[in-house]
Amino acid sequence: MQESLRQFKADFFQALAHPTRIALVEQLRDGELSAGTLIGRLGIEQANASQHLAVLRAKNIVVGRKDGNQVFYSVRDPLIIDVLDLMRRYFHAHMNEALATLKALGRAEKVRR
Numbered sequence: 152m153q154e155s156l157r158q159f160k161a162d163f164f165q166a167l168a169h170p171t172r173i174a175l176v177e178q179l180r181d182g183e184l185s186a187g188t189l190i191g192r193l194g195i196e197q198a199n200a201s202q203h204l205a206v207l208r209a210k211n212i213v214v215g216r217k218d219g220n221q222v223f224y225s226v227r228d229p230l231i232i233d234v235l236d237l238m239r240r241y242f243h244a245h246m247n248e249a250l251a252t253l254k255a256l257g258r259a260e261k262v263r264r
Contacts, residue, residue, distance in 0.1 A: 163212070183225040
């Protein structure tokens with residue numbers, strides 16, 4: 152069971168391991184959007200978007216709904232947005248630590264002069 156969970160996590164993060172796929176999911180934060188809207192907002196080619204959306208669909212991160220000749224996408228589970236929000240908080244925390252370190256180094260350099 153533990154190995155299955157690890158594999159699930161690895162597959163999930165592998166599916167999100169491209170900035171375009173993360174951008175697609177982030178665009179869906181507030182609800183369903185058409186493929187055309189996603190393409191327009193991100194300024195990417197249709198073929199590129201289709202490939203990335205296929206990866207996200209295959210890993211059950213997004214779901215598609217066909218309506219006529221359009222496909223509308225949404226995030227399968229709001230917890231996925233929570234994961235991305237946590238990663239943003241993690242990023243900011245580490246950026247703040249890095250900035251504090253740089254400031255301390257700058258102060259130490261001034262003292263040596």
